[in-house]
Amino acid sequence: MKNLYIICKGMWKNKGSIIVLMTQIMLMCLIFNILSTKFAYVNQSRKMIKTSKLDNAVLFMPAERFCNLIGEKTGNTYGGSEDIYNSYYEMKTSIAGYQDITAVGTVHAGMGLVWDTEQQEYALAGFQVYDTVLLESLFLPLREGKLRDLLTANGTVPLIVSSPLSKMYGLGSQMDVTIGHNEELYKVKTTVIGVLQNNYCYYTFPGGNIDSILLSDLVEKRISHSRDFFCILPPFGLDDDNIIQFTAEDPSFICFFEGKGPTDFLVDQWNNQAETEGLGKFITFEDMDSRERKQIIIGNRSFISLGLIVALISLIGISGYNILQMLKNRQEIVVYLMHGMDWPHLFFVEMACNAIIVLLPAVVALGAVKVGISAAENTDTMLYGPLNLIVTSGICAAYILVSMVTVLLLYRDRSLSSLMRRDEK
Amino acid sequence: MTYIQIHDLHKIYNHNTPEQIHALKGISMSIDKGEMLAIMGPSGSGKSTLLNIIGCLDYPTDGKYFLDGQLVSSLKQNMLAKIRNKQVGFVLQDFGILNDRRAIENVITPLLFNKSVKWSDMERRAYKIMEKLEISKLAKRLTRNLSGGEKQRVAIARAMVNEPEIILADEPTGALDTRLSDEILSLLQKLNREGKTVIIVTHNPNISKYCNRTLNIVDGMIA
Ligand SMILES: Nc1ncnc2c1ncn2[C@@H]1O[C@H](COP(=O)(O)OP(=O)(O)OP(=O)(O)O)[C@@H](O)[C@H]1O
Ligand SMILES: [Mg+2]
Numbered sequence: 001m002k003n004l005y006i007i008c009k010g011m012w013k014n015k016g017s018i019i020v021l022m023t024q025i026m027l028m029c030l031i032f033n034i035l036s037t038k039f040a041y042v043n044q045s046r047k048m049i050k051t052s053k054l055d056n057a058v059l060f061m062p063a064e065r066f067c068n069l070i071g072e073k074t075g076n077t078y079g080g081s082e083d084i085y086n087s088y089y090e091m092k093t094s095i096a097g098y099q100d101i102t103a104v105g106t107v108h109a110g111m112g113l114v115w116d117t118e119q120q121e122y123a124l125a126g127f128q129v130y131d132t133v134l135l136e137s138l139f140l141p142l143r144e145g146k147l148r149d150l151l152t153a154n155g156t157v158p159l160i161v162s163s164p165l166s167k168m169y170g171l172g173s174q175m176d177v178t179i180g181h182n183e184e185l186y187k188v189k190t191t192v193i194g195v196l197q198n199n200y201c202y203y204t205f206p207g208g209n210i211d212s213i214l215l216s217d218l219v220e221k222r223i224s225h226s227r228d229f230f231c232i233l234p235p236f237g238l239d240d241d242n243i244i245q246f247t248a249e250d251p252s253f254i255c256f257f258e259g260k261g262p263t264d265f266l267v268d269q270w271n272n273q274a275e276t277e278g279l280g281k282f283i284t285f286e287d288m289d290s291r292e293r294k295q296i297i298i299g300n301r302s303f304i305s306l307g308l309i310v311a312l313i314s315l316i317g318i319s320g321y322n323i324l325q326m327l328k329n330r331q332e333i334v335v336y337l338m339h340g341m342d343w344p345h346l347f348f349v350e351m352a353c354n355a356i357i358v359l360l361p362a363v364v365a366l367g368a369v370k371v372g373i374s375a376a377e378n379t380d381t382m383l384y385g386p387l388n389l390i391v392t393s394g395i396c397a398a399y400i401l402v403s404m405v406t407v408l409l410l411y412r413d414r415s416l417s418s419l420m421r422r423d424e425k
Numbered sequence: 426m427t428y429i430q431i432h433d434l435h436k437i438y439n440h441n442t443p444e445q446i447h448a449l450k451g452i453s454m455s456i457d458k459g460e461m462l463a464i465m466g467p468s469g470s471g472k473s474t475l476l477n478i479i480g481c482l483d484y485p486t487d488g489k490y491f492l493d494g495q496l497v498s499s500l501k502q503n504m505l506a507k508i509r510n511k512q513v514g515f516v517l518q519d520f521g522i523l524n525d526r527r528a529i530e531n532v533i534t535p536l537l538f539n540k541s542v543k544w545s546d547m548e549r550r551a552y553k554i555m556e557k558l559e560i561s562k563l564a565k566r567l568t569r570n571l572s573g574g575e576k577q578r579v580a581i582a583r584a585m586v587n588e589p590e591i592i593l594a595d596e597p598t599g600a601l602d603t604r605l606s607d608e609i610l611s612l613l614q615k616l617n618r619e620g621k622t623v624i625i626v627t628h629n630p631n632i633s634k635y636c637n638r639t640l641n642i643v644d645g646m647i648a
Contacts, residue, residue, distance in 0.1 A: 006537060336537070337509075339515075340506050342506035345538070415483045415484065416483060417473075420477075
């Protein structure tokens, strides 16, 4: 009670500057939290690579001209150009014959092809599963069902659901999913063929001519875009209201090979061969990942530099303000010390004040970002996650550290009489 | 009965630096319980320094200081804080009144650090002492709005609230006119008659009217 009184009195006296301080801290936390949500999103696809066998594979990207949609449907050719389709298959066969390459899987650049300004070509950001080779390499942790059933078309679209969603739709159950196509909505019947072990946070878009899928169908009336409810569908398309399932849509391949990671030498060799054949380029997932990161950094350059400037200004501002604030409090502290407050007690009180000053706005900022992201419509490029907690606690820790040093410098090993003298002036 | 015993006390500020100041140069003295002592001397002679050491606000550089038989000069910081809280009451010229608080809040300050006084008892104790000093009607006033004499009474009440044995006053009347100054000194004299040991640093020449002993310090030594 006495401590509470001391803390409240001290803070109330400086309420103006404390509010300014708290606002500064909150703004800083907000900016850094928004930044970290962007980076968390990148880490998500990297994690996918790490948890799969994909670190033992490279990505083959054909020349830019192939990066348009190429469709293949079981039985018929889909989407027009048979030429492109044929060249795609030729390419796949050719790549499969390269030295040490044991299997070639097909991917679909669903989540985004980004134009890499530096390399002057497309970089792949995220990918989707198309064929058995890839499916088996992905290690999607299924609790029930079989991954390869994703590729068996039997009139309905097979679907893997997350654990929470499986409570509503268990293995074998059917559900209608609304998809948009040519600005019209269609109902598509899906059958649950697998349940993910955890709340897996990956969602594949339908490919081909499908524009969008309404997630609200999957999550009923619950929070849309909640990661818990995401599901995995194989890519499929609509043809006169019939469902057509694709096995390939984009001409990038994932190539598996003998041994562990490919040597630079091997990758160079493949690339030379591909170049003479006019095919495209091999890239390791690590390269792809770093390129993707770079892209995100370039894309958010202004945001990041703003963040850094704000960080710098706030750091100076906040520390300065904090020091000033404590200086202003000094007469009070000296009076306390004179009347019997001891050093550990002083340290406790000062730290408690500063903890309140930093924790309150940090928690508010964290909460705001979390709520803001789950409420936002387009959260494709943001993800609330542990990084937010780490960043926020980092800011708090830095603040506490600065105030700790300030308290130590101001009061530790200072004789009271000299503190008093300074105050008399 | 000897209450304070000081032997060959030295205080050197900024020891071993070019700024070094030898403020006390071997002070030896003793003060009895219940004495009212005045410390006088020219400015810069070391009066406040001596008082601060007696009040456990500062350590001597050398020499021995016994308070109530205890060798204070060797005690840890935290023990000194306890002594400041329970055994000593300070009254300073114009320092130490928190102007943004009410008079009573100033008076309870030492009680905040006295573990044997409960939160709920603090106000009652503060009122008791303020009544004794006839300032209970000021209790709820902001000290910022009090006159100099009133402020100094609040400071004395604060010094008294933990019922210490000694009251140390560093120029308690320095900012007051003669009439008020006399009032404050009489008040301190009254407390002394009730048994408190009172040590006053002052320039007031009339002080001998109130004190049974006067100590003159010149250039860090007893003259
Ligand atoms: N904390 C300190 N650091 C450095 N020097 C100090 C400190 N306190 C006092 N001094 C110096 O020590 C000497 C004695 O100072 P002190 O305050 O004890 O004098 P005083 O007798 O109380 O003077 P006054 O009558 O002006 O209050 C002075 O020269 C002063 O400048
Ligand atoms: Mg002095």
